[in-house]
Amino acid sequence: MNEPLLKRGMENPLIVDLITFDPGENEVVMVMEERRPWESVTQKQVQEKFNSYLGYVLEGFLFQQYVQYTGNPVRFELQCIEKPPPSWDPFLTAVISFAKSEKIRFFISLVEPEVFQKRDAETKNSI
Structure with missing residues (x-):
């Protein structure tokens, strides 16, 4: 089957980028990927x-x-891949607050680009 993969990332709202489980926190983690610099978002x-x-x-x-x-x-x-600029603080605070009102925690974490590359390779190999 040679169907093209839909691109993961913030620019594609139709895709859930990754669902995993964090046994340490006992939480289902839904990952949103942002691979671009914030000026592109x-x-x-x-x-x-x-x-x-x-x-x-x-x-x-x-x-x-x-x-x-x-x-x-x-x-x-x-x-x-980089910390959101301070100009994003009010918006992200509102998003985090709304998620919390729905009993969903929302975190922002910095990752190396290699994390996304490895994930892409694993996805490609599993198809």
Whole structure:
């Protein structure tokens, strides 16, 4: 099967970039990938991706498709290659606050670009 993979990342709100489980925190982790510098990112893209993830959880699709995680709390994790600039603070604070109101933790973590490259290679090899 040679179907093209849909590109993961903030610019594609239709894709859940990664779902994993953090046994240390006992949480389902839904990862949002941002591989670009922040000057290439728009708040609209982040909002669309966040809304997509939120809908996936709140409408019950996450636990329908991943029954083994039913009952576990959910964390959204925005993984990016650089820290968001201070101008993003009000927007990201609002996103984090809204997620919290839905009992979803939201974290921003910095990762090396190699993390995304390794993930891409693993995905390609699993198909």
